[in-house]
Amino acid sequence: MTTAPEVDRELAAQILPFDAFDPEYHRDPYPFFQRIREESGPVFRTPGGMVCALSHEAASVVMTDPRLGYGDAPVVADQFVPNPDGPPGRPLIFMDPPDHTRIRALVSKAFTPRTVEGLRERTRQFAADLMVKAREEAVDGRIDLMAAFNRQLPALVLDALIDVPTKYHELFLGLANISGRGLDPGFILTEAEKKQRDEARDGFVQAGLEMATERRASPGKDLISQLAAVQGEDGEQLTELELGMTLMNLLAAGFNASAALLGNASLALLRHPEQYRWLRENPDRIVGATEELLRYDSPLQIVPRTALAEVEVGGIVMQPGDHVAAILAAANRDPEYYTDPERLDLSRPVSRNLGFGHGIHFCVAAPIAKMTAHAAFAELVKHDIELAVDEPKRFPGIVLRTLGELPVVLK
Template identity: 55%
Template sequence: MTEASTAKIPDVITYDPEAARRALPFDPFDPDFHADPFPYHRKTREESGRAFRTPGGIVAVYGYEEAAAVMKDPRFGWGVNPMVADQFVENPASGESGRILMFMDPPDHTRIRGLVSKAFTPKMIADLRPKAARYAEELLDRALVESPDGRVDLQQVLSRPLPAGVLSDMMDIPEHYHPLFFANTMESGRGLDPGFTLTDEQKTGRNGARDVFINAGIEMVAARREAPGDDLISELARAEQEGDRLSEWELAMLLMNLLAAGFGATAALIGNQVYNLLSHPAQFAWLRANPDRVPAAVEELLRYDSTLAMVTRTALEDADVAGIPVRAGEYVTVMMAAANRDPAAFDDPERLDITREQTRNLGFGHGIHFCVAAPIARLIGQEALAALIRRDVRLDESRRVERWPGISLRVIGELPVVLGPVGDADPV
């Protein structure tokens, strides 16, 4: 690892609501924005343009092509600054600190990503599909046994346990870790928000949640080094490229990244796509009649409501964004949720249309930071939908859909639905 990725954590950005409101192109503390940010994004793009500088000096990017250009431009990355330092993780035992994969720049990022790709083989991913399909059906069947009236929180009975089951099979994760991971995904995911939007208490919760994942990673790495198996962790431990392997600490940080994303972000993806599909009953009915369109539907649902709503980049050298000069060290905020509804890139972008032929989106990022586990998350999302459309499912209007208040990830906390058995649906 380079000096930048092993340095002690420098001073971090502190909580400052007024600075946050000036820096960001929206009010990060507005509950109405958390509930439905898209009208705000549309109004901002119409009034301010596809890219502009906020009063706080950050360049905000709202256009699809402009967002994609920033995310694949090597002049933009993370750099060494308080914003990224706030995302360092620390080894609770040794005090060693570093970045997880998603916050690395080349050459560290290139090296770690190359080693990871050695373990994420197409065969491994293909072997997961029948297991994910079986788990999804079993979870829904069990939910009906435990709640015969069909009134369930879909996040609790499917969206969270399905990725957990698939990841546990893929990584051989002991079940006693599951409750810990479920209990800490919200705090860990909320920690992706800029530091100036988080109170000291929220940062303490974020760091404690990350400690849970990093400690589990350290324990599982040690166990797998001692007794290797036929699982992803063992494959990552064995992965080698030109004589180079992941160190114990690098592997533990990578597992923290995969575990937090798998137990959190993938569950959020399922919840968002199901909520939006059930909010458009005609779309749900069409998909029931055309189950072969599930993969394309997942892509349209990702476009319509991106789980990863925004990311921050730092100019590593002087550059420009859509003609706006950006000096080295300045920040750029890429608004994927807005870019995915850019009318210059999509016809009628505010409309959910799972028959749409345009399936591109920035839901998993773009460029070198495109999500390494995207094929697995897509697979899980597809099998969750495939299982649900075989049943009658509708939103439970007697209960409220609860959203968590983060701004980087869009996460539904509770998704009340009324679930029926297989085949129990009105004819299309």
């Protein structure tokens, strides 16, 4: 008995402008984007009908034009969470207005500048304590920086923000990588990977609702208590499913996306020792340096959208139902927008990068993630660190670019 292949590679090759299964692509996708831009231009349509936006200008349009959203196309519906009591649950990042507008407004009430500033000093101390612990536990000075620092720091910050009970920590760290891989389009995932993705999301939702129930009974000053009680101007609150989906987004992003940012950036710093030294000598430039590191190798690489009405992107007219991919990794190295974009330059004048998206779906937790990164890089450059391997292992996702490990030597 023969079985059909789990993944239709020919279909993927028709839709995507690169080979999603090529290890060289996952190691370093940027030369691929350079060649694609040179051969096909900044905006083009693949044989499978996908419009690809590689320029900074076109990618920005994709993320801000209201005629481009998510809709209910199968490629998007694949990301929904089943709901036995009604319509499937949409993660906030896959919602369109007016639902997105309403829920985003409620969630934003919990992410104030005061909240960020209130965590800044604690985050610095978390970073310092983690490096002390890493040195104590290192064997011959060797550690996995991802496991010892880059994943632990965002988890500690999220714990301070949300007050995550200790019993959930290992669970969330395990679920985060699976759910991150699940952001990839379903046509490049095996059935086993989809099953793992769905189970990871269910795990986040269930744990989030358990914590929300506890906070309703005994509210505190943490984010979950605020979200469980938050009300809009008309008195509306998040439904139980909306609350569960929102907490899933926050937990998955907090335990994974921030760690991906720290991993990519710390690897870039270690591969550019002159930039590492510059940051050590210029600690007051940490904010601009973080923006450059985010531009240079951002964790969020691709953002999909669906045409909800006729719309033009980079000279290509799209009809309702057509799909477009804003390739942020390419847009962040657009030579028409950045000078010498392939070079990491921490002293580069700060300009708008697309590392956290743009428009109404700009990452709601970006201020917390950036504050965490500021503390992380300020602490890392105090130490003499060398890479222990030439090519650290990466997870194979094409939407979220993240390291699996980062072996280093603490000198």
